[in-house]
Amino acid sequence: MSFGASDDEDAMSEINMTPLVDVMLVLLIIFIITIPVINHAVKLELPRAASQPNDVKPPHIDLSVDVAGVVHWNGIAVDENALAARIALAAAQSPQPEMHLRADRHTHYEKVAQVMAAAQTGGLTKIGFLTEPNTQH
Numbered sequence: 001m002s003f004g005a006s007d008d009e010d011a012m013s014e015i016n017m018t019p020l021v022d023v024m025l026v027l028l029i030i031f032i033i034t035i036p037v038i039n040h041a042v043k044l045e046l047p048r049a050a051s052q053p054n055d056v057k058p059p060h061i062d063l064s065v066d067v068a069g070v071v072h073w074n075g076i077a078v079d080e081n082a083l084a085a086r087i088a089l090a091a092a093q094s095p096q097p098e099m100h101l102r103a104d105r106h107t108h109y110e111k112v113a114q115v116m117a118a119a120q121t122g123g124l125t126k127i128g129f130l131t132e133p134n135t136q137h
Contacts, residue, residue: 062100099124099128
């Protein structure tokens with residue numbers, strides 16, 4: 001027997017890091033999965049109060065324009081001066097009412113645009129357009 005250095009008989013001087021990395025990755029995955037499951041909620045008994053929500057819905061204005069271009073304010077025909085006066089009164093209300101504008105299918109767009117411009121000039125900011133649903137399939 002010789003006490004010389006041979007490749008087969010030398011002791012390994014390096015540590016194999018692969019199993020250690022595998023264990024660390026498994027632990028990391030376990031922590032990533034379990035941390036969101038932990039709930040850090042504090043149980044409190046809150047005071048109770050009986051109250052109703054204060055939903056004040058402003059009245060709406062039903063403004064319609066027929067085929068002849070006549071403007072109707074809540075079903076009453078008005079001219080341009082009366083329309084401007086009513087828009088100014090409605091714009092001064094708090095909360096401001098919403099104007100629901102409906103026009104006949106054959107009404108000229110120019111008349112609808114004039115009514116919208118009068119509403120904007122008068123200070124109304126909420127304008128909604130009403131249409132009929134399409135029943136044809």
